[in-house]
Amino acid sequence: MGPPCVIGVDLGGTKLLAGTVDRELNVHHRAHRTAPGGDRAAVLDRVVDAVQEAIAAAPGEVRAVGFGIPSLIDRERGIAVSTVHLPIADLPFRDIMAERLGLPVVVDNDANVAMLAEHRLGAASGARHAVLLTIGTGIGSGVVVDGQLVRGAVGAATELGHMVIDMDGPRCHGTCPNRGCLEALVSGTALGEAGLRVAREDPSGGLAAAKGSGRAMTGALVTELAHDGDPGALACLRTAGLALGVGLANIVNIFNPEVIVIGGGVIAAGDLLLDPAREEMRARALSPSRDIVRVVPARFGAESGMLGAAVLAFMELHS
Amino acid sequence: MGPPCVIGVDLGGTKLLAGTVDRELNVHHRAHRTAPGGDRAAVLDRVVDAVQEAIAAAPGEVRAVGFGIPSLIDRERGIAVSTVHLPIADLPFRDIMAERLGLPVVVDNDANVAMLAEHRLGAASGARHAVLLTIGTGIGSGVVVDGQLVRGAVGAATELGHMVIDMDGPRCHGTCPNRGCLEALVSGTALGEAGLRVAREDPSGGLAAAKGSGRAMTGALVTELAHDGDPGALACLRTAGLALGVGLANIVNIFNPEVIVIGGGVIAAGDLLLDPAREEMRARALSPSRDIVRVVPARFGAESGMLGAAVLAFMELHS
Structure with a gap:
């Protein structure tokens, strides 16, 4: 049994990256999906599918899932309030994902989670x-x-x-x-x-x-x-x-x-x-x-959103 | 015996106001000094004199003195790092005042203490x-x-x-x-x-x-x-x-x-x-x-610096 992990998800408008990440921010697997287009149901299915691929590849127990989304986020309710590029606005995204994935889920703005990654382990540590x-x-x-x-x-x-x-x-x-x-x-x-x-x-x-x-x-x-x-x-x-x-x-x-x-x-x-x-x-x-x-x-390039979402998930487990 | 008080001091470049202030921000006395000019010793004497006037007018025990100063402040050491208008730069101002006044002294930037006053009891409460x-x-x-x-x-x-x-x-x-x-x-x-x-x-x-x-x-x-x-x-x-x-x-x-x-x-x-x-x-x-x-x-006009310095002094007593 390997180290406990979380799944960090960078849910962009044109691509999705879900990473299987341990506490030292080692990435054990990357699930890529391009263009999560289609209607709301199709987008949610695509997200669940990518996260489940990342969960299946984990070396140890998966404890939580963090999402970074390019949107204003209502953190109390786990809702993406204004997503221009994704058809998930005003949906109870966090609760839907927690239900479908059977794991604790936390959601934040993509730039905020990228800052978290740089602050905890990157160029701003x-x-x-x-x-x-x-x-x-x-x-x-x-x-x-x-x-x-x-x-x-x-x-x-x-x-x-x-x-x-x-x-x-x-x-x-x-x-x-x-x-x-x-x-x-x-x-x-x-x-x-x-x-x-x-x-x-x-x-x-x-x-x-x-x-x-x-x-x-x-x-x-x-x-x-x-x-x-x-x-x-x-x-x-x-x-x-x-x-x-x-x-x-x-x-x-x-x-x-x-x-x-x-x-x-x-x-x-x-x-x-x-x-x-x-x-x-x-x-x-x-x-x-x-x-x-x-x-x-920056220390983290294209993966800062995914890694930051993982940092967020680890923080949530200890809050 | 009246309510316990602190002295809030707005130490401006051209005027000084020391107020005797209770916890509800009632002002029991105001000691004004214009143009605290002269050399360093003269300025410090003027400040001590005004604060002592304010202390003498207090209805109850005086517990601390707060200063708002138009300067970058090193709060760890209680020093005004860059005062353009007052000859007190790089002096251990807080410690000198604590010694001469026999009271706990706290020092901060004048705009910060004005924000404190508006936030605690004014337009931003x-x-x-x-x-x-x-x-x-x-x-x-x-x-x-x-x-x-x-x-x-x-x-x-x-x-x-x-x-x-x-x-x-x-x-x-x-x-x-x-x-x-x-x-x-x-x-x-x-x-x-x-x-x-x-x-x-x-x-x-x-x-x-x-x-x-x-x-x-x-x-x-x-x-x-x-x-x-x-x-x-x-x-x-x-x-x-x-x-x-x-x-x-x-x-x-x-x-x-x-x-x-x-x-x-x-x-x-x-x-x-x-x-x-x-x-x-x-x-x-x-x-x-x-x-x-x-x-x-703003709720507080010309007295926001003095009142904020008093708020700062009360906060210091409970830190």
């Missing part, structure tokens, strides 16, 4: 005050103050991607009614938009050539060309990095954290993004906060 | 998540998350006045190296600057006339003319109110508070400032946070 920004298509974020996640009155706090840094700036994405949000200036979506602008303005540059060859203009493409030394792509990353630095300065002045952890797909740009960001943050933030903060890449 | 902005010459702020003050790694957190909302905006004031901070757009100082601009641009308007008659262009003057219906002054307040609304949207998205309390001298503008601020906040912030937050004036 040991910190009393830490911030996570996950910069992908959009920006997810979690904040730990005095060792505890900041949740706010109804669990909707720490939407740091929707912090305005340029009040007359570009419109934000999706359901956000705002403009000049950090997400509107720094996400993968924003990088792709910047790449398109440069391709238009400089028809002889690398971005225009890539666009002309039929490639989709994404943050990943801009990053790839920047790593190849294309001046237009490098300028896009530097502009985004400076805007990120303004956001970091705000985070430093607001939370005075020991560490800011940066994750998500955009981090593939590495120091091409982080160097101008750190530079701008130190030029703008207040002393002594700016002098003590570390800005570091 | 009953809230688990609350934010205070004190908008005067500059902006002071305090934040309560889950019933506790947010302090950060070295006590420098919640500098909400130095949150950038306009990254290419005007230079900020004093020692802040930033630009486009909330304080650079919304403080009394910023209102005075806006009044000067309008006076230049519209030589026939009320602000130009007031300036011509030799009056200093302050936030108070702009507010006075706005209450009289002057269009230029009204426009200054509306512009500042809209910028305040952007800051409030950030605060709502970051902290998801039940209540945001607005205090300080600029609040004399009342709804001329707060109406556009609320309107802009609701147009920009995310649902459901924007729908549940209340934006209300």
Whole structure:
């Protein structure tokens, strides 16, 4: 009989990952499902199926299941209040899963559980005050103050991607009614938009050539060309990095954290993004906060949601 | 013998107020001192003298003394780390005062203690998540998350006045190296600057006339003319109110508070400032946070620092 485990589930809009995880965060099995589409019943069946695969692969007893969901979560009732990408809004998700799986179930926001993973065992371990920004298509974020996640009155706090840094700036994405949000200036979506602008303005540059060859203009493409030394792509990353630095300065002045952890797909740009960001943050933030903060890449990449959901499940067993 | 009391001291850069306060925050005596100037020894003597006056006027036993100081505070050691206006930086202030007064002494940042007063007995009472902005010459702020003050790694957190909302905006004031901070757009100082601009641009308007008659262009003057219906002054307040609304949207998205309390001298503008601020906040912030937050004036005006220092002293007695 192996070590006791929990199942950590990252329930994204386009993919699902259920991991069989022990207390040291060793992952014994990964159950992947792509595109959990279909109606509500089909989605729930898919989730149960993946979790049961992960349970069957466990080396020891499975004690609980944790879910990270990209939604505002009502933790009292275990309900995903506002899921844009999954047809489970306002469903008693936790209770349905506990019934069908026969195990204790706990549910939280995906960015919060990713912060938990980085805080307990990742790039923010040991910190009393830490911030996570996950910069992908959009920006997810979690904040730990005095060792505890900041949740706010109804669990909707720490939407740091929707912090305005340029009040007359570009419109934000999706359901956000705002403009000049950090997400509107720094996400993968924003990088792709910047790449398109440069391709238009400089028809002889690398971005225009890539666009002309039929490639989709994404943050990943801009990053790839920047790593190849294309001046237009490098300028896009530097502009985004400076805007990120303004956001970091705000985070430093607001939370005075020991560490800011940066994750998500955009981090593939590495120091091409982080160097101008750190530079701008130190030029703008207040002393002594700016002098003590570390800005570091995340330890856990694509698996931070799954691992954080497992951490959450272990915490629930001891609460 | 009357009720037991503490002494709450608001130790500002230009004035000192020591109050004799009982557990229900009744104030039995107020010892005022203006301009605690002079060298370090003179300032300390002035403080001791005011506190002793307050002690002598107490109806019952005096149990502790609390200080609110406009400075970064090292609470472990009771030291004001960075006081711009008072010559007490890096002095073991708490221990010196405890020795000279013969009472337990506790020291904290003035905005934090003002937040304590509003949270325990003022406009934020009953809230688990609350934010205070004190908008005067500059902006002071305090934040309560889950019933506790947010302090950060070295006590420098919640500098909400130095949150950038306009990254290419005007230079900020004093020692802040930033630009486009909330304080650079919304403080009394910023209102005075806006009044000067309008006076230049519209030589026939009320602000130009007031300036011509030799009056200093302050936030108070702009507010006075706005209450009289002057269009230029009204426009200054509306512009500042809209910028305040952007800051409030950030605060709502970051902290998801039940209540945001607005205090300080600029609040004399009342709804001329707060109406556009609320309107802009609701147009920009995310649902459901924007729908549940209340934006209300502070209960305690000029005495919030003194009363909060008293609350702090009572808390210290029970810690």
